[in-house]
Amino acid sequence: MAGIFDKISGASKGVSDMSKNASDTNNLKKKIAYEQERILEVMQDIGKHYYADPKGDYTSLCADIDDRKRRINSMRNELQSIKGVRICTKCGTKFDEKYTFEFCGKCGSKLIVE
Numbered sequence: 001m002a003g004i005f006d007k008i009s010g011a012s013k014g015v016s017d018m019s020k021n022a023s024d025t026n027n028l029k030k031k032i033a034y035e036q037e038r039i040l041e042v043m044q045d046i047g048k049h050y051y052a053d054p055k056g057d058y059t060s061l062c063a064d065i066d067d068r069k070r071r072i073n074s075m076r077n078e079l080q081s082i083k084g085v086r087i088c089t090k091c092g093t094k095f096d097e098k099y100t101f102e103f104c105g106k107c108g109s110k111l112i113v114e
């Protein structure tokens with residue numbers, strides 16, 4: 001619940017929030033890497049089983065991969081949403097994490113993470 005409250009009251013973000021974002025980002029990246037490894041393992045599993053029994057039923061193993069891919073997708077979306085403060089390379093305007101566009105709303109230049 002604290003996370004939701006943070007998002008609502010997050011207009012003025014402090015240093016602690018920024019480092020919280022950084023650790024959230026790291027956690028998500030780790031989780032994504034883990035799911036990707038698991039997908040490879042399950043794929044190897046499917047390969048072994050298929051070799052032993054080409055007519056076998058691999059629906060549940062495939063569903064497991066689909067599940068993990070969905071999880072990776074939603075975690076990637078989450079990563080996108082906690083980009084943090086970005087700054088315009090041209091006019092220097094700062095945008096917080098609620099601003100989702102890649103380009104500056106004032107001059108149209110590309111934004112970079114501060």
Ligand SMILES: [Zn+2]
Nearest residue numbers: 088091104107
């Ligand atoms: Zn600008």
